Amino acid sequence: MNNVLLRIKNIKKRYGTKEALKGVSLDIYKGEILGLLGVNGAGKTTLSSIIATLHPPTEGDIECEGVSIYDDIATYRYKIGFCPQKPNLDPALTLEQNLRFSGSYYGMTDAEITQRLNFLISQLGLQEYLHQKANVLSGGYKQRFMIARALMHNPQLVILDEPTVGLDPHIRRQLWQQIRDLKELGVTVILTTHYLDEAEQLSDRVCVLDKGLIKLVDTPDKLKADFKMENLEDVFIALVGNPSNDA
Amino acid sequence: MHNNIVRFKDIFCKLVATNLCIAREHIFSQIINLYIWTSCTLIIMGYIMQNFGLATNYGCFQFASIVGVVGLFEVYNTAAKNIMDIDNDRTISYYLTLPARPATVLLATVCSYAIVGLLLTIAVLPLGKLLFYNSFNFAQVSWFTFVITAVLANIFFGIFMIAVVAQVGTISKMRNVWSRFIWPLWVLGCYQFSWKAVYAVSAPFAYLLLCNPVLYVMEGMRGALLSNPDCLPWGLCVVGLCFFIVVGWHYAYYKMQRLLDFV
Secondary structure, three states: OOOOEEEEEEEEEEEOOOOEEEEEEEEOOOEEEEEEEOOOOOOOOHHHHHHOOOOOOOOEEEEEOOOOOOOOOHHHHHHHHEEEOOOOOOOOEHHHHHHHHHHOOOOOHHHHHHHHHHHHHHHHOOHHHHEEEEHOOHHHHHHHHHHHHHHHHOEEEEEEEEEOOOOOOOHHHHHHHHHHHHHHHHHHHHEOOOOHHHHHHHEEEEEEEEOOEEEEEHHHHHHHHHHOOOOHHHHHHHHHHOOOHHH | HHHHHHHHHHHHHOOOOHHHHHHHHHHHHHHHHHHHHHHHHHHHHHHHHHHHHOOOOOHHHHHHHHHOOHHHHHHHHHHHHHHHHHHHOHHHHHHOOOOOOOOOOOOHHHHHHHHHHHHHHHHHHHHHHHHHHOOHHHHHOOOHHHHHHHHHHHHHHHHHHHHHHHHHOHHHHOHHHHHHHHHHHHOOOOOOOOOHHHHHHHHHHHHHOOOHHHHHHHHHHHHHHOOOOOOHHHHHHHHHHHHHHHHHHHHHHHHHHHHHHOO
């Protein structure tokens, strides 16, 4: 298909003797929300951090619009926004400074930064804490600021690594809506999660990772139909089994 | 490295600006701390220890050493801050995914460290003048050599700070930093004596001390501030510092890459 944004080709990642990814190949299409699912240790965070160029793969390649991202990694990085599992806003800066500096790293002018900042803080409801430092924020607000920072430079692809872990249910719902809004804006989203309801609600397709390998990639509806099950959680359990049995 | 600086100069400048914006908050407090420990040391070495037979001009000698070592004494705090970040929030991982090479991010850290170190180095000069008004003469200072030595010294200390972060890696090992890294470099870096004095006692030991980068900072700084003819040639100090900057940078980068596994 010609609307492939990202082509992941046989990615392997080893940490010493442990093989976190054993050869992952996957196409990610423009404008979709792809849910990366898996139990703890399945390789979700490893894969998303490789896509975000935080870590290099041991083997394999990733192509963005037909070009290896490692040919010119800086150009690729302009196209992505990464929101890691653990909020890493700079605690020494105010949240506004975090966002303003973020825009400036991507070559945005002051006027562009102000315009984008105003748009994002109103979209994500962040006005109240703009002049505070990150350590005063609750988990939900931190995540929203992380998403705002990832979106400052208008990326084509946003990688959200477990954005709703530890959040209250109503905050989770708010973040879900904000992720849907990203799709409306034409942004491609890779959503790493182990909440199956979240993946079912948000994802156009889900990719189930297990022990460093892709078990299956399909739409939630198709998976439910194929497995003749009512929800994604049952499908997931049927696919992955009970991880404690492996111990 | 050259390509990195040219292609990513804008983001490099923004990163330095960010670091300086953060450093600005603490600079006044750092100067107060600097004045406290410097004045305590200089009063003892410049006025009290003379009663125990120390030379009358030793205060100025010690002051020149302190000017050189100011940047080294910031290594511990800055390294601790960076190691805590790696152990906790990993703010650095955000910077490592910016549209630049990791070397740009690390170079910006070194550069901002050097700027702050240079400011502190300059800030301590009036204190020396105040304490040793007649013996420390600004007219004797070779300002050109002073600036070059101070810049190179603080660049080296910035790189050394990154090397310490990469070497230590986790906050639980932070206790090793002072005794294993900073202390030997400092006390064996000719902080309290000149290289020629060591040479007079033991030539092999003096040659061994040439492996200590802080020695070149101390000797270079004393040469610049005191016009002391007993110092090592200033050119040798510059070459020595440049050598350790290049070697230290490659080591720090390599260790940091292993620690953070960046692309």
